[in-house]
Amino acid sequence: MPEFPISKDHPWLAPIAGFSDLPFRLLCREFGCKVAVTEMVSAKGLLHNPKENLRYIKTIEQDSPLVVQLFGDDPQIMADAVKLLKDKNYKYFDLNSGCPVKKVTKTGAGAALLKDLKKLNNILESMAKVAGAENVGIKTRLGWDKQCVTYIHVGNIVQKLGLGWITLHPRFAKQGFSGKADWYATYELKQMIKVPIIASGDLFTAEDGIRCIRETHADSLMFARGALKNPAIFMEYLNLLKGKSSLYDKNKLKIDIIKLHIELIKRYSEVKNPIFKIRGILAKYIRGFKGSKKLRERAVKVNSFEEVIQIIKLLEEEVCK
Numbered sequence: 001m002p003e004f005p006i007s008k009d010h011p012w013l014a015p016i017a018g019f020s021d022l023p024f025r026l027l028c029r030e031f032g033c034k035v036a037v038t039e040m041v042s043a044k045g046l047l048h049n050p051k052e053n054l055r056y057i058k059t060i061e062q063d064s065p066l067v068v069q070l071f072g073d074d075p076q077i078m079a080d081a082v083k084l085l086k087d088k089n090y091k092y093f094d095l096n097s098g099c100p101v102k103k104v105t106k107t108g109a110g111a112a113l114l115k116d117l118k119k120l121n122n123i124l125e126s127m128a129k130v131a132g133a134e135n136v137g138i139k140t141r142l143g144w145d146k147q148c149v150t151y152i153h154v155g156n157i158v159q160k161l162g163l164g165w166i167t168l169h170p171r172f173a174k175q176g177f178s179g180k181a182d183w184y185a186t187y188e189l190k191q192m193i194k195v196p197i198i199a200s201g202d203l204f205t206a207e208d209g210i211r212c213i214r215e216t217h218a219d220s221l222m223f224a225r226g227a228l229k230n231p232a233i234f235m236e237y238l239n240l241l242k243g244k245s246s247l248y249d250k251n252k253l254k255i256d257i258i259k260l261h262i263e264l265i266k267r268y269s270e271v272k273n274p275i276f277k278i279r280g281i282l283a284k285y286i287r288g289f290k291g292s293k294k295l296r297e298r299a300v301k302v303n304s305f306e307e308v309i310q311i312i313k314l315l316e317e318e319v320c321k
């Protein structure tokens with residue numbers, strides 16, 4: 001077990017490429033996210049161009065515990081990347097063995113590792129040697145496709161190596177995001193191994209989270225698309241867990257979330273032009289408000305923080321009238 005608790009009242013933020021950056025992680029932590037995972041970063045990229053790739057996993061003290069998710073297909077390169085990060089005070093590492101995107105799988109990384117479990121084993125072993133087994137985990141899928149079902153094998157590897165956790169997104173790589181997440185598979189895995197299991201897949205609401213924990217008996221869970229849509233999902237889930245309902249003005253909370261997210265981006269974003277990032281984020285949040293088409297059209301064209309503040313003010317007036 002890692003030093004931090006893995007329990008149902010310690011929900012995780014999932015790795016979400018392009019989204020789970022420092023500002024978004026801090027935003028989710030504000031609402032009760034207890035463990036956050038960075039978006040996946042290339043081990044090779046980190047070694048060849050550390051400055052450029054370290055930007056993706058920039059962190060600060062409050063952003064803790066933080067798990068860095070790595071992808072790659074070479075045990076030595078993975079170990080070297082973990083060493084580089086460990087020297088920079090990163091402590092927890094996760095192996096991506098679930099990404100089905102061609103750009104990643106054609107290099108032998110991501111879900112392609114499910115077609116070569118010996119290699120997957122060697123990579124985990126080499127990462128564990130550098131980081132300590134309890135500080136390493138894996139995020140995986142059911143398998144490559146129905147002809148190549150691997151989650152139980154991967155669970156056994158993780159258990160044999162004494163790793164810290166295993167996250168299961170119970171779909172096949174070939175499925176992408178289609179069909180339904182097979183939570184029963186997560187339940188089965190939980191029955192078979194002792195390593196803490198983090199459930200993932202189709203956790204769109206706080207209620208989904210409660211149901212998932214009840215049905216799978218997983219030790220904890222991670223929100224991905226549910227958190228993107230509603231970063232307060234952690235608070236709602238934790239309230240439900242305690243048997244409390246979340247009584248608040250949903251529109252007001254949404255405006256507070258927008259304000260805080262923009263503030264965090266302004267303060268911590270590592271992208272070259274944060275205003276471009278804000279355009280997308282603002283438009284995404286505004287989409288949830290009725291009759292906001294005009295404001296959304298403005299949001300995707302903002303050029304300054306002053307304009308952003310103006311839009312939020314208009315949104316507040318619209319919502320509160």
Ligand SMILES: Cc1cc2nc3c(=O)[nH]c(=O)nc-3n(C[C@H](O)[C@H](O)[C@H](O)COP(=O)(O)O)c2cc1C
Binds near residue numbers: 098225226
């Ligand atoms: C835009 C996007 C990016 C993602 N990036 C990653 C990633 O970098 N690493 C990873 O292991 N999973 C990644 N995932 C998968 C999620 O972590 C999660 O397992 C999946 O979305 C299922 O959970 P959900 O149905 O509750 O969203 C990503 C998902 C989405 C939607």
